[in-house]
Amino acid sequence: MIFLARAEARKGPFGIYGEFIYAGLSDNTQINGLINNIHEQADLYYIDGGLSWRLINQRRWLVDFAAGTHYANVYEQLTLNPDLPAIDHASEQFATNISDDLRARFNNDISQSEFLASLTSTIEEDIVSRLDRHNALKRHQREPNIPISLLAGHIRRDIAQIVEDLIRTKEAALRARIDALHLSGAARRAAVNRLVSAAAAQITRDLAATLGSKLPRSIFRMLLCIRSRTAYFSRKRGGRHALFRPSRRRTSRPRCS
Secondary structure, three states: OEEEEEEEEEEOOEEEEEEEEEEEEEEEEEOOOOEEEEEEEEEEEEEEEEEEEEEEEOOOEEEEEEEEEEEEEEEEEEEEEEOHHHHHHHHHHHHHHHHHHHHHHHOOOOOHHHHHHHHHHHHHHHHHHHHOOOOHHHHHHHOOOOOOOOOOOOHHHHHHHHHHHHHHHHHHHHHHHHHHOOOOHHHHHHHHHHHHHHHHHHHHHHHHHHHHHHOOOEEEEEEEEEEEEEEEEEEEOOOOOEEEEEOOOOOOOOEEO
16 A cells, blocks of 8 residues: 655745555465465555745746754564464474483483483473474565565574474472482382373473464564755746755754664
């Protein structure tokens, strides 16, 4: 959608003008991973306004002095929509795979550093790599259908950190329960196997719920730019073109954020 409007009024040598431009673009793209599809929105608002004073008003030509300001606002938004059945399946497989590492860690068969390395690898294989299974999001962000910034650049890292934090919390809680039993040898291994097996279903449910709530996210960026200016306009009466001659002095410098 594009909308343009301009208004100008004059009384004697005094004039006032204003201009408004809006351009809104949107696009939907199928991803077919744990991210099912994305919605992109880009909105541009541009406002220009000011006052003018006619310095020279001759029969064949005229000169106006104008002072005004520009305001530009660019808003970009990317919405990620998850595939909930795919998330449930990935969470179940992840819980099954990480359960073996939890048993090995609680039985002191592997060190903490080895457990964390295996956790990182399992998260990458079972969760992160399935977010954008066919690299559709990566390709689309590189060549979007509408002019929009790269807003999903950190999604893989963010999701990996969310899953790691969840599992480390579960590990600490399970370890406290196991250590509270004060068992050793075969009895401890049997308790570890029983508690981890019971916890696997809870890990599946909690992970699916976490991903289901964290993936439907909106990522946005806003850019504002305000600039004041002074200028001289000269125009021949009856002519088709106007000459724009900006002055050397500006009332203020451009400010963008």
